[in-house]
Amino acid sequence: MSGEFYRAFEDRYRGSRELIKKRLSAYLPFISAVKVAHGECRALDLGCGRGEWLELLIENGIEAQGIDLDAGMLEGCQALQLPACNKDALTALRELADESLSLVSGFHIVEHLPFAVLQAVTAEALRVLKPGGLLIFETPNAENLLVSTYSFYLDPTHEKPIPHLLLGFLVEHSGFAKHKVVRLQEPDMVDEAGGTRLLDVFRGVSPDYAIVAQKAAEPAVMELFEQAFSPNYGVDFDELAERYEAELRDRLQSHTALSTQLGQEVAELREREQAGRQDLGRLEQQVQQLTAQLADHQETLGRGEWLAELATSPVNQLTQAIQNLQQSNQQQFQHLLDDSRTLARDALSAQREQSELLKLLRGQLQPSSAENASGGSSERIAFLEGQLNETGAWALSLEAQIHQLQASLDAHQSRGSLAARLYRLPALPRRLASRLRSGSRSLLVARLHRMASSYVLRTLAKNLLRHFPGLKRRVVTAMYGKSPVPQVVIADPINTGVSMSASAKRAYCVLRNANKETVAE
Template structure:
């Protein structure tokens, strides 16, 4: 790695073990570069790469597995021991010195993962120039670094590493590679949340922390069209989440909330208008009722109403007399004569029932007049019960209270039948 002040050989290895992630995690994250790596193998039969600041060697191991001849350099002896224990080819050397020792057009890939943020700006410029020199035509420079576009990274996480100097915006790093002669450059935003990538709305905290926390600049050295055109699809693709994207999603959420609030306000206004209309109608109804009562009071207290009172009373009496007269003449069920005769008949019937001999004599006479006998029998009976009443109801499905009511009714009906039979 570049010469920087590192506390001791073991510190940075222990620091990366805790905060950067496990070897397996870092190796899986690096697989995003494999499509670029495979394209180089299409035109380079002997692909090779140098990794500057190789650290624990995850990238060296991944490219070795994919057919590359790898060389790693780092100044941290503790990191190099981890690489050597896995049989990786590494050297303890400064990155710039290692590049200067290489011939022109001799490397397929020059890479540096999380070293740019450790370097003075002039050293970073020199590294880019040397990388361009040693790369083969169509070769790639890969520089990965923390993404200052992520607000949490730029204001907090970046400074967790004491050897970091300053965050490097992706616009600056991509400009540097283009300025020093690379043919084209692509920014890959990395390690974002896949759920956030597909979310339609975001929170304020997701704006602060949700932008891809890392990014890489991949720059390609100029070559013939038959080589570079093979990479067009990869360079045209968009990677990761930008701050602009999250802000747009947040604004969509605010717009949705504002729309819902506006709709709620409209409904509240409509409800208020309806309530006002109801209140107006109620007031109108009250006014009409007051006016009607006033008119009624005026009529009742008027002289004409008082003068015509005898006429109204006479009319009422006349109507009562007419209805009573009609009832008397027609002998209707509600007429007084008929009610009086019915009471008298009931008394005679009860008296006869109380004297069996008299009842027998009257019954013998009435036998010659069946219709009259049947009519007299009905007088005083509250119930017209049909003979031979059956009780088909099954009591199994009845509740205890319903059974009691049913049995009480049954007993009452049977008693009434017996009374009717005695009268006969």
């Protein structure tokens, strides 16, 4: 294998120069103790590589010498003018005198050597060291499962991993007084406060370790190194496995307590479930009852809708009939008003005809002195004049009442009560006209009696008679016969050749027939 290849391999996988020097600073407590014990110190670094350890020793006042068989690695030392040469480790140790060195070191070289050569190197290191001197062998830690099964074999020059128990026994068997296992470069993820994972057990053990062995010396010298040898360095497999098991037991206990609590809660939930099922059963029964009631209500509602639909048709028909009746009453009331107006006009026309007839009678009666002396004709004329005046007043009052009815119709046209009362009145104007035209006393009396049975006509008659006291007296006389009516003999103007209009002739005929009936009685 060429030196260039191995140097490139080291640059990629070993780490930068600054990182390596930072890792090697873990040995400074031992270096300080050596300096105190020996004063001026000399050191030999076996397999010095790129010279990081040589540089650190020189910086701390140690006279150091490095050796290596790889020319490519030595170029790095020569570039930094570090004291290093190409020489075999065993040869270099054998060339040195006894007790001539304070420190012999070898970083990551023991895994490259056959075990027999390693034994010889260990024995020679013990020979060349001063009393109290130190031997440092650093190598990959086989306790780390990831290192022992994977990363160790990444370097093609490695022979086999050497467990710390084997290397410790080797230095002890070779004659060193004591040794210390220094575990190094454990990952930062191994933190007691953060908890230990199974993955930490596999790869959390310190990936490298070193055996720091000390040659026997006076107790005072050995005591100088006590502070450096006392602490525990790094993380071993047993400690990490026990930590993981302890945390696992704690978690198991916590889970057991939690499981017990969950069991109690499950029991409570089961009791609640049983109670809930009972409540659910009751609710289902209530739902069934409510469903049955709802079905009954729906059936009743259906019958109600059918009855409502059945009752709606007559109500609609009755509403339509009421509306039609109101319209009919309004129309009949309007016809009543029209007939009343016609009656008023006919009354006025009859009044004028009677006036003409009266004038004609006066003209005929003036030549007869015998009749004037008797006074019968004059009384008859006076009676007729009174009736004529009363008839005119009645016609005027009737016209005023017609106007009042028209105003009442305008004010109460939306109400049906007035129209309902007056729906039988359309025949009244014609009856009144017939009475005025006929002039018959008996017919007048019968009509007055019949009119008195109607509330509306009775009210109308009261209003008329209140304003005409003379008319009231004569109506009472005519109806009940309390005052005799004088008899008047009227001459026949038609046969005497008096000129008359057609309406005057009709009125004269009416009065004549009425007079005949009165005389017959």
